Amino acid sequence: MDSEKWGFTVKDIVEKPDLFMSGHRACAGCAPAIVMRLIMKAVRGPTIVTTATGCMEIVSTLYPYTSWAVPWLHTAFENAAANASGIESAIKVLRKKGRIKGEHVDVIAIAGDGGTYDIGFQALSGAVERGHDFLFVLYDNEAYMNTGIQRSGGTPLGAATTTSPAGQVIPGKLEPKKPIADIMAAHEIPYVATASPYYWRDLITKARKGLEVEGPAFLHVFAPCPRGWRSDSAKSIELSRLAVETCIFPLWECIRGEYQLSAPSKVIAIEPQRKKPVKEYLAMQGRFRHLFTSKYENLIDEIQRITDQRWQNLLKKCGITS
Amino acid sequence: MTSKEEEKSWKEISIAAVCWKPSTDFLTGDWKTFKPVRDLGKCIRCLLCVMFCPDGAIHWIAEKGDIEFDYNYCKGCGICANECPTKAIEMKIE
Ligand SMILES: Cc1ncc(C[n+]2csc(CCOP(=O)(O)OP(=O)(O)O)c2C)c(N)n1
Ligand code: SF4
Ligand code: SF4
Ligand code: SF4
Numbered sequence: 001m002d003s004e005k006w007g008f009t010v011k012d013i014v015e016k017p018d019l020f021m022s023g024h025r026a027c028a029g030c031a032p033a034i035v036m037r038l039i040m041k042a043v044r045g046p047t048i049v050t051t052a053t054g055c056m057e058i059v060s061t062l063y064p065y066t067s068w069a070v071p072w073l074h075t076a077f078e079n080a081a082a083n084a085s086g087i088e089s090a091i092k093v094l095r096k097k098g099r100i101k102g103e104h105v106d107v108i109a110i111a112g113d114g115g116t117y118d119i120g121f122q123a124l125s126g127a128v129e130r131g132h133d134f135l136f137v138l139y140d141n142e143a144y145m146n147t148g149i150q151r152s153g154g155t156p157l158g159a160a161t162t163t164s165p166a167g168q169v170i171p172g173k174l175e176p177k178k179p180i181a182d183i184m185a186a187h188e189i190p191y192v193a194t195a196s197p198y199y200w201r202d203l204i205t206k207a208r209k210g211l212e213v214e215g216p217a218f219l220h221v222f223a224p225c226p227r228g229w230r231s232d233s234a235k236s237i238e239l240s241r242l243a244v245e246t247c248i249f250p251l252w253e254c255i256r257g258e259y260q261l262s263a264p265s266k267v268i269a270i271e272p273q274r275k276k277p278v279k280e281y282l283a284m285q286g287r288f289r290h291l292f293t294s295k296y297e298n299l300i301d302e303i304q305r306i307t308d309q310r311w312q313n314l315l316k317k318c319g320i321t322s
Numbered sequence: 323m324t325s326k327e328e329e330k331s332w333k334e335i336s337i338a339a340v341c342w343k344p345s346t347d348f349l350t351g352d353w354k355t356f357k358p359v360r361d362l363g364k365c366i367r368c369l370l371c372v373m374f375c376p377d378g379a380i381h382w383i384a385e386k387g388d389i390e391f392d393y394n395y396c397k398g399c400g401i402c403a404n405e406c407p408t409k410a411i412e413m414k415i416e
Binding site (some may be wrong): 010011013014015018020021022023024025026027028030031033034037038060062063064065066067069109124199200226232233234235236237238 | 335339341342343344345346347348349350353354368369370371372374375376377378379381382384392394395397398399400401403404405413
């Protein structure tokens with residue numbers, strides 16, 4: 001089945017069994033949990049999942065319970081991608097020796113932003129450079145949530161975390177978010193994409209494309225965390241939409257170094273008046289509360305400036321000039 | 323949680339510490355303060371709430387041609403109510 005022709009309806013998706021099952025211990029309104037459910041709707045056959053330490057690992061496998069209806073391996077924090085390389089190589093060897101036959105086995109590695117941007121990056125860069133055939137899913141909740149909301153390379157400028165606390169001394173995190181998906185695109189691997197759970201069809205299609213492609217695929221998924229973002233648990237999906245509408249998190253694909261905008265962001269590129277101010281997005285989250293005081297309000301303009309600049313750069317990469 | 327009687331020492335746990343019980347055995351529904359209640363008249367069966375529920379607590383029942391809430395797992399986050407295009411879901415205190 002080819003993802004380009006993979007026309008699917010909402011019924012096809014809801015009728016597919018949940019391979020990330022109910023009973024997991026994620027907080028109420030956890031978007032990473034929605035991402036897990038949606039990603040697992042894209043699987044096409046025998047699949048092995050390996051997850052780095054982080055919320056999605058902890059909440060889904062509290063011994064002796066598991067939420068994974070597929071073979072699943074825990075791995076240390078730093079090496080989800082190394083683990084995936086090992087699984088893929090082991091399957092190759094077993095097949096060569098004739099010990100397994102039959103269908104192709106897909107391998108999915110999953111990690112949070114801490115496990116991807118920072119501590120897992122070396123393993124990830126190495127694994128894609130070696131060309132292993134696996135899909136890496138980064139669920140980006142923009143901090144080390146499982147250990148108490150410490151800042152990561154994926155935490156945005158101005159966000160308050162326990163290691164970048166907003167107060168008299170600093171206005172939250174001092175550095176902007178590391179452009180991890182662009183860094184992965186620079187590896188010129190077969191498939192890199194960004195996705196957001198509000199655009200569920202786009203997300204599932206991209207996960208499927210990442211599985212179908214031969215060689216490494218990287219999927220960067222935006223994933224609001226009501227606990228760490230100090231946001232209303234009911235608003236996680238709304239925030240996933242606003243991040244795309246404000247161009248804080250644009251949706252795109254990059255196939256072997258060639259960039260292209262995905263539909264929800266293309267609409268904004270064509271009609272720039274649809275682009276919403278970042279203020280709207282920031283105002284919904286307690287981690288940015290201090291930006292709405294006179295002491296730090298200039299940072300909102302700075303966040304807008306960085307967002308606009310990154311958006312213009314992306315349009316250029318996609319061959320769109322405005 | 324595993325009750326005291328069931329708890330195993332490290333010597334009894336398999337070497338790879340395989341989790342063998344499905345998490346569906348663990349009901350998380352008692353976490354909720356608010357409960358989603360649907361107005362059947364307003365619901366257009368768009369299934370967006372099924373898609374977005376973090377806990378897989380809303381099911382599409384094909385035979386009935388309708389959705390069903392599974393309050394055993396619903397944590398009362400309110401995402402379904404927030405995303406419902408016809409505002410058919412109201413969060414009511416349990
Ligand atoms: C080498 C190592 N250092 C630290 C930890 C402790 N630790 C466990 S989970 C975690 C945070 C994970 O953050 P992230 O990858 O962003 O995932 P999230 O919890 O946000 O889902 C940390 C620091 C660890 N398990 N291993
Ligand atoms: S802390 Fe955040 S990411 Fe972790 S389970 Fe809770 S809502 Fe999900
Ligand atoms: S989102 Fe609303 S209208 Fe759609 S199926 Fe759910 S309750 Fe019905
Ligand atoms: S309130 Fe949250 S957990 Fe409960 S059914 Fe709605 S989306 Fe699912």
